[in-house]
Amino acid sequence: MTKDIYFQPNPRAGVIAWSGVLEKGTRPAAQDTSRAQVLFCYDGLMRIEADADRWFIPDRFGIWLPQGSKVSVDVAQRIEFQSFSLHTRLAQHLGMPDRPTVLRATPLIRGIGRRLMDADALPAAVQRRLGTVALDEIARLEHPDMHLPGSGDTRVSAVMSHLLAHPHDASSLATLAARVGASKRTLSRLFQTETGMSWRAWRDRMRFVLALEALQIGRKTTEIADRLGYSSPSAFVTAFRRQSGMTPTQWRHQR
Incomplete structure (x- = not known):
């Protein structure tokens, strides 16, 4: 409550x-x-x-x-x-x-x-x-x-909700589109129109903000990488640096 x-x-x-x-x-x-x-x-x-x-x-x-x-x-x-x-x-x-x-x-x-x-x-x-x-x-x-932009379109919103609940899901855009009854091309266009971002850019941003949340509560890099669906901890570190300009360790230390 x-x-x-x-x-x-x-x-x-x-x-x-x-x-x-x-x-x-x-x-x-x-x-x-x-x-x-x-x-x-x-x-x-x-x-x-x-x-x-x-x-x-x-x-x-x-x-x-x-x-x-x-x-x-x-x-x-x-x-x-x-x-x-x-x-x-x-x-x-x-x-x-x-x-x-x-x-x-x-x-x-x-x-x-x-x-x-x-x-x-x-x-x-x-x-x-x-x-x-x-x-x-x-x-x-x-x-x-x-x-993290949202969407008023039910198909895009459904994909966003799915990815937020299952951030480790590495499904292709075509697979995600099929989940909501849309074509890959349509879903790609809708993501760009609704959020100003490609679906991949939106997913990368989502993973970044979820990583910040995990770092804040003391999760380890290996645990975060696994939870967010990265192929390895090094892949997570590279993606985090791309979004923030620093590594997860540097982020922790600058707080």
């Missing part, structure tokens, strides 16, 4: 932050869609879903949610969670994307979130200064691509 945690920012405040520990299964709720939001995850992993799209947010990453974004947040394990709620008049000057976007957190933004959590104990002038620094830092954060 999930437990909802509600955050209710002052609608007139410029920048409101919440920072604290959420246990596995806790669901942050009631995000104010009238304001832009930035959610960060530390010391764990969370998943974000919006319609058919998914984002896997590991330790020291977050997600930008423009005004109007309706998402669900799943806390996969105990994390430190931070939420920044930004007034529209401030958010619109940041030059941020008009769609949910993954962000790489910094020690500075984490510290600001913790400090602003005690806003009632801070003078108004200090709150404003911290809010200004938070806005500047958010606008400068890196945007690594951990987006």
Whole structure:
């Protein structure tokens, strides 16, 4: 059973932050869609879903949610969670994307979130200064691509669900197409149209984000390679480096 945690920012405040520990299964709720939001995850992993799209947010990453974004947040394990709620008049000057976007957190933004959590104990002038620094830092954060596009097409969605449930499945596109009653050519075209990615590129991205999740909870490289259907640990390492620019071991150490 999930437990909802509600955050209710002052609608007139410029920048409101919440920072604290959420246990596995806790669901942050009631995000104010009238304001832009930035959610960060530390010391764990969370998943974000919006319609058919998914984002896997590991330790020291977050997600930008423009005004109007309706998402669900799943806390996969105990994390430190931070939420920044930004007034529209401030958010619109940041030059941020008009769609949910993954962000790489910094020690500075984490510290600001913790400090602003005690806003009632801070003078108004200090709150404003911290809010200004938070806005500047958010606008400068890196945007690594951990987006796993979904699809409104039932055939593509069925293939995606199958692969997410069975990431080790190395079936050909023709075999996957037959599962959902489509031709190989049709399924290939639909993947490109629906996601902007080839089915193979989508599968590689899926394996990458699932690998991040596995690394986060301490799985070994050999175990991850087997679970995700790679022919060998070295093949997994090569694929991971292609997606991230580093090996799984380097990824662990840079956290």
